[in-house]
Amino acid sequence: MANNEDQFKKVISHAKEYGYIFGSSEIYDGLSAVYDYGQQGVELKNNIREYWWRSMVYMHQNIVGIDAAILMHPTTWKASGHVDAFNDPLIDNKDSKKRYRADVLVEDHAEKLENKAKKEIAKAKKRFGDAFDEEQFVTTNPRVLKYRAEKQEILDRMARLLEEEDLAGVKALIEELGIADPVSGSRNWTEVRQFNLMFGTKLGASAESATDLYLRPETAQGIFVNFLNVQKTGRMKIPFGIAQTGKAFRNEIVARQFIFRMREFEQMEMQFFVRPGEEMKWYEYWKETRLNWHLSLGLGEENYRFHDHEKVAHYANAATDIEFNFPFGFKELEGIHSRTDFDLKAHEEYSGKKLQFFDPEMNESYVPYVVETSIGLDRMFLAILSTSLQDETLEDGSVRTVLRLPAILAPVKAAVLPLVKKDGLPEIAHDIIDDLKWDFNVIYDEKDAVGRRYRRQDAAGTPFCITVDHQTKEDQTVTLRNRDTMEQQRIPMSEVAKHIQNSISYKEWLT
Ligand code: GAP
Secondary structure, rough: OOHHHHHHHHHHHHHHOOOOEEOHHHHHHOOOOOOEEOOOHHHHHHHHHHHHHHHHOOOOOOOEOOOOOEEEEOOHHHHHHHHHHOOOEEEEEEEOOOEEHHHHHHHHHHHHHHHHHHHHHHHHHHHHHHHHOOOHHHOOHHHHHHHHHHHHHHHHHHHHHHHHOHHHHHHHHHHHHOOOOOOEEEOOOOOEEEEEEOOEEEEOOOOOOOOOEEEEOOHHHHHHOOOHHHHHHHOOOOOOEEEOOOOEEEOOOOOOOOOHHHOOOOOOOOEEEOOOOOOHHHHHHHHHHHHHHHHHHOHHHHHEEEEOOOOOOOOEEEEEEEEEEEEEEEEEEEEEEEOOOOOHHHHHHHHHOOHHHHHHHHEEEOEEEEEEEEEEEEHHHHHHHHEEEEEOOOOOOEEEEEEEHHHHHHHEEEEEOOOOOOOOHHHHHHHHHHHHHHOOOOOEOOOOOOOHHHHHHHHHOOOOEEEEHHHHHHOOOEEEEEEEEEOEEEEEEEHHHHHHHHHOOHHHHOO
């Protein structure tokens, strides 16, 4: 069986081979941590966005959407705290001239201890076979306990140092742990410095009159600054939400793991405005609702877990991540944060405008509290793509590569295949396409033997193939082949649309 690293490499090369993801400006050797979505990728991405949008906006009468600009008044970022505090601690290696995130170097070191613990567990599993009780082993084995305690102690110390902004302490920790540059092996480090992650740009024609702007590092602030516009024009009553999807930009230092951490990426965020004091109720509601949204796609319950933050940012009073089991382990996919009234209050202060809601039931005005759900569209894409890509050994011993994308998200819903390129079969296939194309993204494929075409569509993630053969001319029936089961059904041509429709009903998927 392929290990996780091999599986991840396979996902990356498959994504390119089948037109899902290309490196940005590849002919110029690419741009690090920036990616382009190809002809299949753009469809999958649009479908994920739509699946999220419908679940948020169409399924909740008290949630509406907006599309705010990427460029915003620069004071926005002062108020939000991004100018002063959206930093990563950086360290350079003097010998290799490579730059790293100091906290990631420490995390990677801690992860090595976790790997040692995992090795012990794997060894014991092999030794004891079916009699192995993993829970008992991990809670009693001295080596596993020691590795895990050491790991936790290191992470706790680093979190404390970062919170106290003790950068010299972070460097001392790196030296104490003997962490070496992963490239050169050198331990010759510079001091740790803070580095702001926002991309700056200029507005205006001449250098003298130009204003410094930032590319937004999150979409959320576009929602906060429009809170009153939407509340008033939409006559929204608390509790209500504003949803938005769009590009965000971060000058990530450690940009790696393909589209997991990008410099230009897309977020799907929703700010839910509530009465002060009711935020914890809504926080729990959104935790449950968002997990259910993920589970509705059928990628496997075991692939998700919550990671509740023990220490929360200064503006939050509760925060959790929904983590997903990516090929490189469980990592953050979505954040759910109870952000108090921090953002609206800060914008009130910096803009001098009141951002309050008059609550008729309470007969008073207040700055609402906010519960935020924030998910990276590209990360969701990676979660889906990496879980869906499977190698399946068939009864005859051959292996087929199949991309089991949830049908509702599949870029192409059906491929229409004439068995042969003559006898009027291509014309019938084109007629079928002309009928289906109004409701579904369908494609025509006539190249190669039909078996090879099936495999090609399996690997591309197309849930259905519709084959037109000579019998079609006699009785107007076609073969409908299912990607996942490989079952073939003879059905009347007139029922094809209904079959596809049934498999991609939002009502079925979202409930
Ligand atoms: N408004 C809150 C916010 O932006 P965040 O945890 O910084 O919170 C939210 O980001 C989500 O955006 C993350 O859970 C992740 O899915 C996605 N995300 C953040 N940085 C990213 C990056 N560099 N590349 C891809 N996705 C990213």
